Amino acid sequence: MSRRRLPLGIWIRLVVLSVGCFAVLMPVVWMVLTSLKSAGQVFVTPPIWVFSPQWHNYAEVFELVPFQRYILNTATIVGLVVLGTLLSCSFSAYGFARLKAPGRNAIFMVLMATLMLPTTVTLVPTYIVFNHLGWLNTFKPLILPAYFGTAFFIFLFRQFFLGIPRELEEAARIDGAGYLRIWWAIFLPLSWPVIATVTVFTFIAAYNDFFGPVIYLSDESKYTIAVALSYFSGSPRIGPQIHLTMAATTIAALPSILVFLLAQRYFIRGIAVSGVNK
Amino acid sequence: MTQQRVVVRPVADRPSVSRSPRPRLTMTRRQALWCYVFIAPAVLGLLLFSLGPMIASLGLSFTSYDMLTSPIWTGTENYGALFADPIFRKSLGVTLIYGVVSVPATLVIALVLAILLNAKLPGLKFFRSAYYLPSVISGVAVAMVWKWMFNGEYGLVNAALAKVGLQGPAWLTDEQWALRALIFMSLWGFGGTMLIYLAGLQGVPKELYEAARVDGASTFRQHLHVTVPMLSTVTLFNLVMGIINSLQVFAEPFVLTQGGPNNSTLLLSVYLYQNAFEYLKMGYASAIAWVAFAIILVLTLLVFRSTPMWVHTATEDDR
Structure with a gap:
């Protein structure tokens, strides 16, 4: 596209969008810049923009707090949550999309209605039950619910399954395949776009979750990245060292940003569906 | 248990492929059973993590409960x-x-x-x-x-x-x-x-x-x-x-x-x-x-x- 041919309206849009973009990305830039400053440079007013980057700040974060531990904890929880969500949601969605049974549609409606249910309403009793089971300070309360389906993702899988031609499974049934085989060997391999969308969404949600980990995990060795980060500014080890706090924040923000940048189209598709189809 | 509740569906609207009605009835019944198997995780999740806790929290809101002693019914006192x-x-x-x-x-x-x-x-x-x-x-x-x-x-x-x-x-x-x-x-x-x-x-x-x-x-x-x-x-x-x-x-x-x-x-x-x-x-x-x-x-x-x-x-x- 040659520059000359751009109409004035487009130029105005570009200028407005660039200014807005600058403002929106500023906090991220500021975070990264601060994370590379030395302890002294952080407290210079007005803020300095040119300095030699102190990359060792990042290494220092790993030395001061057991960040590897937090990464491992988070990876365990997020991995198992993603797996459980994919299995349980696609499994249930197959029943909702393809198999007829009395009461099925009513159950589906109730399930969809729970999308409006704020998590705070179910929080206290769930906590009490997990406490009775002796599961506090374990990952179980954070992982287990993922194996019982999530309304929105069941909805996404069901929508996709409804569009798969019936001839495919009829052929398989003639060959003697049962419903389990059909779900596993025909429907799942066909639905990779939904699998990708659900994976990305679940990853971001589980990775960013704070309320769950903060009430269930009390032992520092069990912390997720989000919980550990929230205690940083007051912690005796990092305390008021803003440059280190910002380095830790940058590390914490990186996985969600990377996943978003790598899997943008699935992400955008999922959001688009959520807004338009309801 | 579920078997007894399954409604026998009319078969008249089905294409009349020459088969006796008996296996067809069991087919729909079988399908219904499998449907319940497939939606079971979602139904359990609904009961265990949504509707159940929702009702429980409504009940709890009429009690005084500190997790150490049993809940005491206090009526609308909390509200x-x-x-x-x-x-x-x-x-x-x-x-x-x-x-x-x-x-x-x-x-x-x-x-x-x-x-x-x-x-x-x-x-x-x-x-x-x-x-x-x-x-x-x-x-x-x-x-x-x-x-x-x-x-x-x-x-x-x-x-x-x-x-x-x-x-x-x-x-x-x-x-x-x-x-x-x-x-x-x-x-x-x-x-x-x-x-x-x-x-x-x-x-x-x-x-x-x-x-x-x-x-x-x-x-x-x-x-x-x-x-x-x-x-x-x-x-x-x-x-x-x-x-x-x-x-x-x-x-x-x-x-x-x-x-x-x-x-x-x-x-x-x-x-x-x-x-x-x-x-x-x-x-x-x-x-x-x-x-x-x-x-x-x-x-x-x-x-x-x-x-x-x-x-x-x-x-x-x-x-």
Whole structure:
């Protein structure tokens, strides 16, 4: 596209969008810049923009707090949550999309209605039950619910399954395949776009979750990245060292940003569906 | 057990492939059984993690329970105490201000950006990603960044204000400004709403703009009279979701201010957390949850009731 041919309206849009973009990305830039400053440079007013980057700040974060531990904890929880969500949601969605049974549609409606249910309403009793089971300070309360389906993702899988031609499974049934085989060997391999969308969404949600980990995990060795980060500014080890706090924040923000940048189209598709189809 | 409840379906409407009716009946019955097997995880999840806890928390809200001794039935005492509780009333007010300012402001910003981004532009993909980027960052990380942004002495916000000759407040430690800072920060997460609007814009027929242009409408008026009404169902969705979310925001106020100073940023979810997990007042916390839930239900109902006035449902002649 040659520059000359751009109409004035487009130029105005570009200028407005660039200014807005600058403002929106500023906090991220500021975070990264601060994370590379030395302890002294952080407290210079007005803020300095040119300095030699102190990359060792990042290494220092790993030395001061057991960040590897937090990464491992988070990876365990997020991995198992993603797996459980994919299995349980696609499994249930197959029943909702393809198999007829009395009461099925009513159950589906109730399930969809729970999308409006704020998590705070179910929080206290769930906590009490997990406490009775002796599961506090374990990952179980954070992982287990993922194996019982999530309304929105069941909805996404069901929508996709409804569009798969019936001839495919009829052929398989003639060959003697049962419903389990059909779900596993025909429907799942066909639905990779939904699998990708659900994976990305679940990853971001589980990775960013704070309320769950903060009430269930009390032992520092069990912390997720989000919980550990929230205690940083007051912690005796990092305390008021803003440059280190910002380095830790940058590390914490990186996985969600990377996943978003790598899997943008699935992400955008999922959001688009959520807004338009309801 | 399920077998006895399965309704025998009429087979008359099925194509009459020559088979005796018996295996066909067992076929439908078998299918129903398998259906229940497949939807079992979702049904169990519904009972164990949604409906069950929901009813349990309603029950708990009529008790006094500290998790150490058995719950004591206290009737509506918690609810009476709530409305006499000055901190709860303050928290309710704070949440209301937060929602009333943050939700509509987010909608406006998201819509304007969606309109700007809904055109063939150089760098379009970059702009869309850049504007959405902050929305994927976790609440805790966002709060950490903004805590530093809002730092009264060394923060970027006040440095920028100083550039134009203004003396910025201490934001998060100033009772007057903390909630405003929180609301301002919440606007950073407009990305999701913007993408939903962008998706909605794809469905607005181009001819409507043509027609408006022929009638001599300016770009602004075209959007006001075409885009806004055509996207009203999307706005409805975003509005309802925004209301629900604003009553659930937790990580940001918790990390940023812990509800302070002087409870000026004590959103309902933070007060609920304090009661449940700091004071172990499980019954009282459940009552807070149910009041919040009731507010969501009433507001959602009001929004839906008001829809005939502002939501334009697509009809045949829009096409």
